[in-house]
Amino acid sequence: QAVVTQEPSLTVSPGGTVTLTCGSSTGAVTSGLYPYWFQQKPGQAPRTLIYDTSNKHSWTPARFSGSLVGGKAALTLSGAQPEDEAVYYCLLSHSGDVVFGGGTKLTVL
Amino acid sequence: EGQLVQSGGGLVQPGGSLRLSCAASGFTFGGYWMNWVRQAPGKGLEWVANIKWDGSEIYYLDSVRGRFTISRDNAKNSLYLQMNSLRGEDTAMYFCMTTAGYWGQGTLVTVSS
Numbered sequence: 001q002a003v004v005t006q007e008p009s010l011t012v013s014p015g016g017t018v019t020l021t022c023g024s025s026t027g028a029v030t031s032g033l034y035p036y037w038f039q040q041k042p043g044q045a046p047r048t049l050i051y052d053t054s055n056k057h058s059w060t061p062a063r064f065s066g067s068l069v070g071g072k073a074a075l076t077l078s079g080a081q082p083e084d085e086a087v088y089y090c091l092l093s094h095s096g097d098v099v100f101g102g103g104t105k106l107t108v109l
Numbered sequence: 110e111g112q113l114v115q116s117g118g119g120l121v122q123p124g125g126s127l128r129l130s131c132a133a134s135g136f137t138f139g140g141y142w143m144n145w146v147r148q149a150p151g152k153g154l155e156w157v158a159n160i161k162w163d164g165s166e167i168y169y170l171d172s173v174r175g176r177f178t179i180s181r182d183n184a185k186n187s188l189y190l191q192m193n194s195l196r197g198e199d200t201a202m203y204f205c206m207t208t209a210g211y212w213g214q215g216t217l218v219t220v221s222s
Contacts, residue, residue, distance in 0.1 A: 001171065038154070046146075046154065048210040057210045089154050096168040098144070098156040 002026045002094050006101035011109055012080045020104045021072040022090030028071035029092065035073035036091040037066055039084075040103075046089065050075060080108050111136035111211040118203065118216035125195050125220070131188040131205030131213050139163075139183035142208045145190045147201035147218075157203070158190065173199075195220045 003025040012018035022035060029035060037050040048057060050066035053073065063079045073090055085108045090101040117129040129145070145157040158169045158179040167179055178191040188205050200220045205213040 040154075045204055045212045045215050046206075047212065048206075051208065051210065059210075087153075091154075091156070096166070098159060098168065100146075100154045100156055103153045 001097055002092065002099050004090060004092050004099045004101040006088075006090060006104045008102070009105045009107070011107045012077065012084075014080055014082060014108055016080050017076065017078045018080060018106065019069070020075045020077075020088055020090075020106070021069070022074070022092065022101050023072045024092055024094070026094060029068060029073045031068065033073075033092040033094060035066065035068075037064075037073075037075045038089045038091070039086045040089065041086045049088075077106075082108050084108055111207070111209055113205050113207065113211050113213035115203075115205055115213040115216045118218045120219045120221065121195055122222050123196060123220055126191070126193045127195065127218060129190040129192070129203055129205075129216060129218075133186040133188070133207070133211075136207075136209050136211065138186040138207075140209075143179075143181060143188045144206045144208075145177075145179060145188075146204045146206050147199075148204070148215075149198075149201045152201075155201075160188070192218070197221065 005023045031053045038046040040046040049060050054066040065076050067074050087103045089103045114132045144159040160167050160179045176194045180189045202215045204215045
């Protein structure tokens with residue numbers, strides 16, 4: 001089973017920009033791995049932010065965007081708000097082998 | 110807007126069985142893959158199983174294959190997870206999730222004697 005890697009923790013200042021990344025032990029992350037990004041706050045179910053690399057749902061704040069950068073999937077937050085403090089998970093699908101990353105704890109401080 | 114409402118779960122002894130259900134509304138259930146995801150206390154998310162919109166493809170996490178069975182009934186807009194031969198390491202909050210973007214509220218499964 002593939003291993004999906006994320007930064008364990010990141011800090012961003014209010015109003016600042018931060019990029020979270022998602023890598024795979026099998027090689028470069030491509031759109032064919034259908035990267036997803038989820039946000040989870042304490043005591044809550046996760047919420048889907050991004051699907052298929054860069055697509056947003058109707059509830060996804062415009063300040064979040066998804067892309068591929070340097071062989072990894074990336075989630076960029078532009079103009080961080082205090083309510084964006086959460087754990088962010090990526091998910092990759094390797095031909096039926098679906099794997100979550102370990103999550104990035106994002107602090108807005 | 111779509112919604113997933115879960116039921117089932119609870120406390121079970123090692124070796125026991127449980128069935129989780131997930132009822133969908135507000136979106137075209139039969140048009141999307143469905144997933145079960147779990148989260149052990151204080152840990153990250155772990156994918157458990159998924160099923161294609163028509164049930165023609167099913168995949169499992171290695172550690173649950175042969176013990177868990179995912180199924181769906183598109184006529185009832187429902188997803189199921191039959192869990193047999195439960196172990197302590199299966200203790201977790203279980204979530205259903207659709208590629209349409211919606212998550213269930215979660216249901217706690219505790220395997221303990």
